Amino acid sequence: MSTETLLRTLRDELDDGGLRASLLVRDLATGDEVGLDPDVPLPSASLVKLPLALATVDRIRRGELDGAHAVEVAPGRITTSGPTGLSRFRHPARVALDDLLYLSTCMSDGTAADALFDLTPPDRVTEQLRRWGLTGITIRHRTEELSETPQEQLGPGQAHLAHALAIGASTAGRGHRLPQLDTSRANTGTARAWADLLQALWLPSAVPTATAERVRELMRHNLLRHRLAPDFSSDATVWSSKTGTLLNLRHEVGVVEHTDGQCFAVVALTESLVPASSQPGAEALMGHAARTLRDHLRRRTRPAHQRVK
Secondary structure: OOHHHHHHHHHHHHHHOOEEEEEEEEEOOOOOEEEEOOOOOEEOHHHHHHHHHHHHHHHHHHOOOOOOOEEEEOOOOOOOOOOOHHHHOOOOEEEEHHHHHHHHHHOOOHHHHHHHHHHOOHHHHHHHHHHOOOOOEEOOOOHHHHHOOHHHHHOHHHHHHHHHHHHHOEOOOOOEOOHHHOOOOOOEEOHHHHHHHHHHHHOOOOOOHHHHHHHHHHHHOOOOOOOOHHHHOOOOEEEEEEEEEEOOEEEEEEEEEEOOOOEEEEEEEEEEOOOOOOOHHHHHHHHHHHHHHHHHHHHHHOOHHHOOO
């Protein structure tokens, strides 16, 4: 199947499933890539915790921060479904910076992330990305704003109303009545920009080697494995990733390393047009689309003697 036919088929399947998607898969050895609308900026949701981890780890490497230093973190006391870790704690806790990095990156703990943002504010994270030549991702606000949407105000029984607002309140220019979904006010990035960040972590780049190694380790231990992991995890692969979820947004960015040496950056950013918070079909569909692109690129770039006939 030609690349053009494949992309047209995937777009139709995603449309039928109520998903708009921005996808990109890149062979990190050759730079060859295949994608679907990879240059559309979208709100980053919890993906923002990945550049936050990068900036924090690098400050620890430089000696500006001490990973063993413990800070007192106020309890999140969030009771709605979704948040994890300190975000659900009822009492204050003292946690070392290294452990806050684990909670923020591997468990997507928003309260842990904001404790790190207290030390390295959003604009400073963006500035560090720019110094490394990563220009397509912008960090504008902390993660606490991600838990201040109509979904938390309406409660679980009316979650569909919050999703209907998220779907219906956007503008043609990707503005939105909800600031967390407005690309001029939210944390944003494109699929291509997230692939560039993954490439900078896995290949020699301006990101210091020790910093990249630590962030890759955190991504390997990501505990949220319901989205793309089922399509990329096996005995013959290592899947390292970070997810992002906010209202009708479902994202995941990661790298799949094959035992035969091939290595692919995989980025899936999606917007659901179905007003429901629980959509396992959407999770499966985005995983299928991402794996289909990886399989297509893997066949195209694998050395001839390794191809399965």
